[in-house]
Amino acid sequence: MSRTRGRPIDTDLREKIAKLLKAGHSQVDIARMVGRATGTISHHIRALRPKLGGRWSKPKKYKELLPVKHGKRECVTCHKRKTPGAFPGERNAECTMCVRTKKGDR
Numbered sequence: 001m002s003r004t005r006g007r008p009i010d011t012d013l014r015e016k017i018a019k020l021l022k023a024g025h026s027q028v029d030i031a032r033m034v035g036r037a038t039g040t041i042s043h044h045i046r047a048l049r050p051k052l053g054g055r056w057s058k059p060k061k062y063k064e065l066l067p068v069k070h071g072k073r074e075c076v077t078c079h080k081r082k083t084p085g086a087f088p089g090e091r092n093a094e095c096t097m098c099v100r101t102k103k104g105d106r
Helices: 011-022 027-034 038-048 096-105
Strands: none
Touching: 011 027, 011 038, 027 038
């Protein structure tokens, strides 16, 4: 006799989540629409990933980094020359101050 763990899979819910994902809704929006927790939606999305082709969102586009000259690099937003330590990471083209002001504008 085989035993399964937990409740049976709600296939109707998974189909609805797949349709909403393809329509471009976020996990939080989907959770609100179907009346479930975001963790539940995340669980179903992970289970759906192979069926949806792996990735359904667009990959993040990074701004092109400007070269380091004389130990400094130019920020693409404020155009000030700063040391590499003023940037959040190696792949970031914006300095920490510009990133922080963007977050405050939201």
